[in-house]
Amino acid sequence: MQDHRQHNKNEGQDLPPFVKTWKQFYLLLIGWLIFLIVAFYIFTGLTQ
Amino acid sequence: MSGLDWGVLIFTLVVIVSYGMYKSRGAQNIQGYLLASQSSPWYSVCLSVMATQASAITFLAAPGLAFSSGMSFVQFYFGLPLAMIVLCITFVPIFHRLKVYTAYEYLEQRFDLNTRALTAFLFLIQRGLSTGITIYAPSIILSTILDINTTYTTLCIGGIVVAYTVYGGSKAVSYTQMLQMSIIFLGLFAAGIMVVHLLPADIGFGRAISIAGKMGRTNAIDLKFDWNNQYNVWSGLIGGFFLQLSYFGTDQSQVGRYLTGASVSQSRLGLLMNGLVKIPMQFLILLIGVLVFTFYQYNRPPVFFNSFELNKLENSSYQPQLGVLKAEYEKTFQAKQLAVNKLSKALESDNQHVIDQQRTVLQQADEHTKAVRKQVTDLMLKNDKSADINDNNYVFLSFVTRYLPKGLIGLLIAIIFLASMGSTASALNSLASTSVIDIYKRLIDKEAGDQKYLAASRWSTVLWGAVCIAMALYASKIGNLLEAVNILGSYIYGTILGVFLVAFYIRHVNGKAVFYAAVITELIVCICGWQKVVAYLWLNLIGCMLVVLIAMLLQLVFKNPKKTFSQI
Numbered sequence: 001m002q003d004h005r006q007h008n009k010n011e012g013q014d015l016p017p018f019v020k021t022w023k024q025f026y027l028l029l030i031g032w033l034i035f036l037i038v039a040f041y042i043f044t045g046l047t048q
Numbered sequence: 049m050s051g052l053d054w055g056v057l058i059f060t061l062v063v064i065v066s067y068g069m070y071k072s073r074g075a076q077n078i079q080g081y082l083l084a085s086q087s088s089p090w091y092s093v094c095l096s097v098m099a100t101q102a103s104a105i106t107f108l109a110a111p112g113l114a115f116s117s118g119m120s121f122v123q124f125y126f127g128l129p130l131a132m133i134v135l136c137i138t139f140v141p142i143f144h145r146l147k148v149y150t151a152y153e154y155l156e157q158r159f160d161l162n163t164r165a166l167t168a169f170l171f172l173i174q175r176g177l178s179t180g181i182t183i184y185a186p187s188i189i190l191s192t193i194l195d196i197n198t199t200y201t202t203l204c205i206g207g208i209v210v211a212y213t214v215y216g217g218s219k220a221v222s223y224t225q226m227l228q229m230s231i232i233f234l235g236l237f238a239a240g241i242m243v244v245h246l247l248p249a250d251i252g253f254g255r256a257i258s259i260a261g262k263m264g265r266t267n268a269i270d271l272k273f274d275w276n277n278q279y280n281v282w283s284g285l286i287g288g289f290f291l292q293l294s295y296f297g298t299d300q301s302q303v304g305r306y307l308t309g310a311s312v313s314q315s316r317l318g319l320l321m322n323g324l325v326k327i328p329m330q331f332l333i334l335l336i337g338v339l340v341f342t343f344y345q346y347n348r349p350p351v352f353f354n355s356f357e358l359n360k361l362e363n364s365s366y367q368p369q370l371g372v373l374k375a376e377y378e379k380t381f382q383a384k385q386l387a388v389n390k391l392s393k394a395l396e397s398d399n400q401h402v403i404d405q406q407r408t409v410l411q412q413a414d415e416h417t418k419a420v421r422k423q424v425t426d427l428m429l430k431n432d433k434s435a436d437i438n439d440n441n442y443v444f445l446s447f448v449t450r451y452l453p454k455g456l457i458g459l460l461i462a463i464i465f466l467a468s469m470g471s472t473a474s475a476l477n478s479l480a481s482t483s484v485i486d487i488y489k490r491l492i493d494k495e496a497g498d499q500k501y502l503a504a505s506r507w508s509t510v511l512w513g514a515v516c517i518a519m520a521l522y523a524s525k526i527g528n529l530l531e532a533v534n535i536l537g538s539y540i541y542g543t544i545l546g547v548f549l550v551a552f553y554i555r556h557v558n559g560k561a562v563f564y565a566a567v568i569t570e571l572i573v574c575i576c577g578w579q580k581v582v583a584y585l586w587l588n589l590i591g592c593m594l595v596v597l598i599a600m601l602l603q604l605v606f607k608n609p610k611k612t613f614s615q616i
Contacts, residue, residue: 047261
């Protein structure tokens with residue numbers, strides 16, 4: 001069975017422009033989750 | 049449905065299936081067939097992962113849930129971004145580095161053949177049965193809405209999916225899912241705009257949300273910890289994390305999707321983007337349900353949204369009682385309408401006293417409406433013990449078919465077909481991958497050539513497609529099969545996740561210990577489930593924890609590890 005995997009030697013090149021490392025992306029995602037929970041909390045409070 | 053709607057429905061399905069088959073045409077090898085040649089960019093991985101998770105029921109049940117009990121369901125997804133991070137750090141790099149086709153293949157490299165075969169076997173049982181339900185559940189709803197036989201809707205959904213999945217394999221699945229998700233987003237956006245447009249002239253988007261909020265439908269966050277409350281922040285973050293981790297990390301229908309990524313980075317990006325957009329997407333779907341709720345404060349909703357069950361009751365000896373309940377329902381609706389108008393004016397003038405007063409009146413009326421509906425469903429059960437008394441899945445489609453303009457109805461019905469097809473296609477592809485890679489290639493014919501494995505994969509997809517369609521057709525004969533399959537999933541998921549957690553994080557445990565731990569755990573979980581020791585959802589956590597604990601204990605007995613994590 002052949003393997004046609006295109007191995008990317010420099011994974012950092014595939015990062016989106018708004019982050020420099022994967023760690024930053026993970027922290028961004030955690031920050032986004034916290035933001036959403038706070039935003040939904042405010043939404044719940046304001047509309048009820 | 050009008051001719052235009054049928055035209056839109058058929059045109060949408062034909063275009064998407066043709067596009068998927070065209071893009072996946074040409075000679076393929078096994079790697080191309082099962083993993084789309086591992087050439088997918090991150091956005092394809094992201095949309096494919098989302099399409100696999102979002103079954104038709106996701107788009108039907110979520111607005112219905114928001115309509116009946118509010119937006120608390122959004123908290124169920126809070127664990128998903130955290131699970132995506134763990135997957136990107138641990139699962140994705142290991143699966144890519146070891147160049148596996150299936151998640152279970154990795155378990156042989158880490159442990160032994162027995163553990164791989166056991167988890168692959170458990171997956172095949174669970175996914176094989178649940179895919180039948182993935183086809184059946186929307187088929188029964190569509191047959192009610194379109195007033196055609198369930199057999200036809202089942203054969204239509206199942207037949208189309210099997211055709212393009214067999215033809216194009218994983219590439220066809222990915223390409224169709226990309227287009228499917230784009231149309232699903234477009235259709236839902238149009239539906240949201242139309243609901244606001246159909247509200248009375250003086251009720252805008254903000255006012256509609258405020259009215260629903262005063263009636264308890266905008267409860268997106270609940271910070272109280274309560275074991276009995278399914279949806280709060282803590283159950284979403286903790287329980288949801290384990291559930292999403294087991295689903296994305298150990299279920300081949302998802303693993304097979306992100307392994308199509310062109311590199312570790314592309315797979316990671318796809319998963320992390322899924323983590324970014326999934327919660328807002330679910331929030332917006334629930335918001336549509338909230339807007340439909342406000343719409344029905346100005347337009348009388350049916351006393352029960354499943355017209356098939358309601359018609360059955362109307363044609364029974366219980367028709368006089370139903371008539372009395374309908375009159376009571378109408379009276380309550382008129383009282384509610386008066387209160388809603390007063391509330392709307394009070395919101396405009398910001399009169400807090402009247403707002404509080406009308407909120408109480410509306411909440412009481414809402415409770416009374418629920419009580420009347422409960423009496424109606426009681427009558428349904430008296431008339432027919434097997435009656436389906438949960439009409440959540442019918443709320444949104446009932447609204448669509450009654451109030452949306454021609455053309456858009458066809459598009460939204462197409463969305464239900466597409467969502468069902470997307471998740472079913474991934475499941476069939478994963479069943480074929482596991483059957484061929486983990487069973488056929490590993491245990492039956494190790495030395496066959498690439499073309500033979502490719503042919504085996506196609507036949508395996510056909511076979512699993514036939515099994516799933518047969519399951520879906522048979523499901524209509526057994527009322528509680530849906531719940532039975534969910535219970536079966538809880539029996540299995542926890543054990544498989546436990547095996548993977550030991551594989552990744554407990555380095556000194558070897559194959560023999562984890563295999564026996566998985567077998568013992570499966571027996572304990574089956575007994576717990578059979579004896580109803582706990583609610584079946586907890587079996588996931590129990591199964592996972594038991595595998596980890598028993599494997600560590602057995603390792604003390606067996607000692608002498610053959611292969612450790614650091615060697616892989």
